[in-house]
Structure formats: C-alpha cells, structure tokens
Amino acid sequence: MDTYDLLTRNVDEVVTDEEVREVASDPDGKRVYVGYEPSGVLHLGHLLTANKLIDLQNAGMQVVILLADVHAYLNGKGTFEEIRETAEQMRAQFLAYGLEESQTEFVYGSSYQLEEDYVLDVHELELSTTLNRAQRAMAELQGDETAKVSHVVYPLMQALDIEYLDLDLAVGGMDQRKVHMLMREELPKLGYDARPCLHTPIVADLTTGEGKMSSSTGVTISMEDSMADLEEKVNSAFCPPTRDPEGDLENPVLELFEYHVFPRFERVLVERPDKYGGDLEYDGYEALAADLGSGKLHPADAKGTLASYLDELIAPGREKLREIRDE
RNA sequence: CCGCUCUUAGCUCAGCCUGGUAGAGCAGUCGACUGUAGAUCGACUUGUCCCCCGUUCAAAUCGGGGAGAGCGGACCA
Numbered sequence: 001m002d003t004y005d006l007l008t009r010n011v012d013e014v015v016t017d018e019e020v021r022e023v024a025s026d027p028d029g030k031r032v033y034v035g036y037e038p039s040g041v042l043h044l045g046h047l048l049t050a051n052k053l054i055d056l057q058n059a060g061m062q063v064v065i066l067l068a069d070v071h072a073y074l075n076g077k078g079t080f081e082e083i084r085e086t087a088e089q090m091r092a093q094f095l096a097y098g099l100e101e102s103q104t105e106f107v108y109g110s111s112y113q114l115e116e117d118y119v120l121d122v123h124e125l126e127l128s129t130t131l132n133r134a135q136r137a138m139a140e141l142q143g144d145e146t147a148k149v150s151h152v153v154y155p156l157m158q159a160l161d162i163e164y165l166d167l168d169l170a171v172g173g174m175d176q177r178k179v180h181m182l183m184r185e186e187l188p189k190l191g192y193d194a195r196p197c198l199h200t201p202i203v204a205d206l207t208t209g210e211g212k213m214s215s216s217t218g219v220t221i222s223m224e225d226s227m228a229d230l231e232e233k234v235n236s237a238f239c240p241p242t243r244d245p246e247g248d249l250e251n252p253v254l255e256l257f258e259y260h261v262f263p264r265f266e267r268v269l270v271e272r273p274d275k276y277g278g279d280l281e282y283d284g285y286e287a288l289a290a291d292l293g294s295g296k297l298h299p300a301d302a303k304g305t306l307a308s309y310l311d312e313l314i315a316p317g318r319e320k321l322r323e324i325r326d327e
Numbered sequence: 328c329c330g331c332u333c334u335u336a337g338c339u340c341a342g343c344c345u346g347g348u349a350g351a352g353c354a355g356u357c358g359a360c361u362g363u364a365g366a367u368c369g370a371c372u373u374g375u376c377c378c379c380c381g382u383u384c385a386a387a388u389c390g391g392g393g394a395g396a397g398c399g400g401a402c403c404a
Contacts, residue, residue, distance in 0.1 A: 146397075209365080239364050276362075300363040
C-alpha cells in the first residue's frame, strides 16, 4: 500500500487532498495529533482514531496526543486533579492498545495553554470569531445544555493547539470537522499556517444502526468490557443480513469489522460448525461484507467472530486498567 | 436589580383551576417468532411529583418561604 493510501484509508474526509499528499510524500518525523478530553476508560470511539494514529506511525509519523485537561475543565468534567488522574489511565490504555511508545508524545493542555502568548492568541480569536460560528463548531460536540461562555472558547483553543503543538496534520472524528474548518479559516489571520486534516467516520449506533447523529445513550463497547460483555453487546447489535440496510441505517457489525478489526488483523477466521458450512477465512473487509450480503456468512457467525476479535484488541488495555485499579 | 415561565418515570410531557397518596408516548426488561439483531405479537417494570413550613381527615394539586433552570426588561414595532 502506498503511503497516501495508508494515511487516508478508512477516513471519511481528507482536507485537502493536495496538502495530505504533500505530507505523504515525506511523512518521516512529521507531527500529527488528536486531542482527547481525558476519560478513565477508552471506548471504541477513542480506538477508531487510535487506529488511524497507528497507521500514521507505521508511515513514520510522530504522534502527539493532547490530553485536553483544560478543555475537559471548560466542559465541566471536574477538577484538574480528577481530570489528571483519568488522563494517566488514558495514556496507559493507549500504549497497551498498540501505539508505539517511542513515536507517541502525550501532552497536557495545561502545560502551555495557560501561558501568556497562548492566552493572548485566544483573545485575538475571540475578537475575530463570531459567537454564531463558535457555537456551531461546538454544536456537534456539546449538543445538550445552554451554551456557556466556556463552550465557545473551547473550539478557539482547539484551533490554536494545532499551531502551538507545531503540527503538520490534525486528526479527528467527523464531529470535529467544523472545529477544524474554523482552524483553517482563523489561523492564517494570526499569521499561522492552516493545517490539513483527516476525519474518521462516526460509527453507527450499535443497537439501532442509526448513523450520523452522535449517539447519546447507545450501548458502547469499552476497554473494560469482559469477553462476556462483548458477546452480549455484539449479539444485541442491529445486524440485518445485508450490506446496506434500508433508509439511513447502517450495519454496525460490518462497520466494526471494517474500522476496528481489519485495520489491525491480516486475516479473520470465522469458526463455524460443519452443520452451517464449516470455517471461513477472510483477508479483507470487502470479501466478508460481500459474503454477509449474499447470505454465505450468517450474521450470528459474524457476531461471534466480531466479539472474539474485539476481545483480542481490548484485552491488553483491559489488563492494564485492572493493574492500575489494584494499586 | 425587576418581571414572567418552568421543575412529575431514563427522556418528552399530561394531571394542578374544581385536594382523595400518579398517568401517556418513547425508552427499557422478559417471553414468542426468525440460526443474530431488527420488525411484529404477548407480558412486565419504573417515581424523594425540586426542598422546607403551613392549611386540611386528606396535598403533586391550596397558601407562605427557599433552591435550580429558561426567557424577557433601550428604541422600533
């Protein structure tokens, strides 16, 4: 696979193609980041962007993970002390998941976001960004309550982080695209370069198959799920025996194979009793999805297989979490 | 600071005027049917009615106090 394809596989949006091709032409040592509000337990949403980071590391890039403690604080997630503690757990889980330690830099937002230059630049952005624009950037992310002033400062800081962390590329879910567009528009006004972005898809809700909208209360698979939890959650997932369900629905089981399993495993073995045709083996997503669509692969077998591969992905992080908690 | 409105199930809300210890929809749980899930059918669960005091035989409902949330308070219309 050539470098550009590796950088952009499984992404929903590339901004812009030319700029990312330039990064791909000489990726070695280039800096890419994702920002996360610290959380004690990683879930599949975190792992989806982590998969992309692993791709980028394989291409030789240096990954910067922003442990966005100040952002979490602005979002009402607790005291700095509480946020820090969950951030440390988050770091351990990312490394256990498979990020290469020598190519991963973890940075606390508070280590530079409270300094004078940064703060003055925030104010500069406050001056040039309309309330409406900042609020729209946050709408995907915040959704719920009445906007606080902190909520509109939040995306401005995200834009500045990309400059202050000295990045060549920004990664985020599709829910981050408005923030990134704000970044691309506003940074040049301060004399900084707009950076290219990669946006990962938002996976459909596991139980309903509804995509696009940020799932609020759906079932989430997380780093602390046991094999039994995974089997139960995956088994209850929406999974018609089709690739593309009717309407706006997606097949979340297939999406998990596409975005979580195949990026991490060369081949996938479906163990199946002879009664149903015996084992099947796949070396890529397309073949598996095609078989599910044609009926050759039954959803129940796909689910059992998915649960065990997810278990394998999660096991190291789950173990790490257990150690941390036992201390 | 002043004014208006709101606060009842996980969510959206009805009930309050005309007191009698609470309802709907959605969600959720469990069965049936499918070798998964969904859809469909059948059954079921859920509550400090924001808090305190008072009136009353009896308060979600009436009276007083308090808390939280939302909206509004130049001019124009």
